[in-house]
Amino acid sequence: MHNGFAIVAGLVIFFAMLTAPFALGTMTKQYKEPELKLPKNEKECIESTEWMRNNHMQLLNEWRDWALRDGKRTYTNHKGKEFTISLQNTCMKCHESKADFCDKCHNDAGVSPYCWDCHVQPEGLK
């Protein structure tokens, strides 16, 4: 093969670089779920923890339209319990701290939702 060595060496380097993030990832420390500060007085969220973990962003998106555009501000969960639709006045009454709850995962995941550009966090604005 003409230039065989160069081609093989090139391929080896290419694959090494391609897989480097995975290799390095297993060598360095494992991702740990952040420790969240959970509400003191409530055991259950409006839907199951599992479901909220996966869907809170879609739910908040729908809540915003239901409340603001459709004027429907009462939400019935799958167990038939009713809640007032409000990020600031319902969610954040249980989750008393944005820093100890929202930010924990959002910071780790590198997500910065713009909810707080307008909504007032329970710890107040500084």
Add this chain to the structure above:
Amino acid sequence: MKNSRRTFIKLAGIAAAGLAVAPRKVLASGGQEPVKVNATAVHAKHWAMVVDTTKLHTAEAIDKLAAVCHHIHNVPKIEGKKEVKWLWHDTYAHSFPEQENPHLAEEVHERVFPLLCNHCENPPCVRVCPTKATFQRPDGIVAMDYHRCIGCRYCMAGCPYGSRSFNWGEPRLNLDLANLNPEFPTRMRGVVEKCNFCVERLAVGKMPACVEASEGAMHFGDLKDPDSEVRKVLREKFTIRRKPSAGTEPSVYYII
């Protein structure tokens, strides 16, 4: 399993049974929503306001109402051209330019008038808003969805009453952060804002804050209900609306 219509229908049946035990949210996409209007909300076919300017016509009295409105809605305090206002006052000539005449009763001419968004029946701000951030609710209230506003300010050009304010800077820099209303959001830089007829209060059965604080000088109710308080005062008193030639049909009426 043989791939037949029969097996497909069987599987579809199992899938449908699965839906029945899923959280209600899944059903939301099917048009059925797990939401409803608050039980305590007050309703109208068309909300309207009547301001009695024989009782409410001084700058101090109007500014007091504006302070209440601006406090509960976290409206920033800015002087000058970049002012943000939901409720304010102005002279007769500025409020009713088309209804000026040189021999107008002096007493009327000297009054100042409380001004706010008129929640027009035929609102040009809604027509020109490219994102539908400004929209008209079925009960007549011209509402704003700040999440969607892109700050193009078409609505400000469209509104003949100057009822809208643009946030040129970060509104929170001009708010007393220690004295916010924690129940209501602020706005962000680059969006337009205005009076919302206190939709958040109507939703829990309360009247607009300015009406409540006006000690009887403002009336609020259903324009389409002949027995409502606003219709009663409209029947008994002579009223005018702002800039009739604009054709916007304001829902705010002034007893002169």
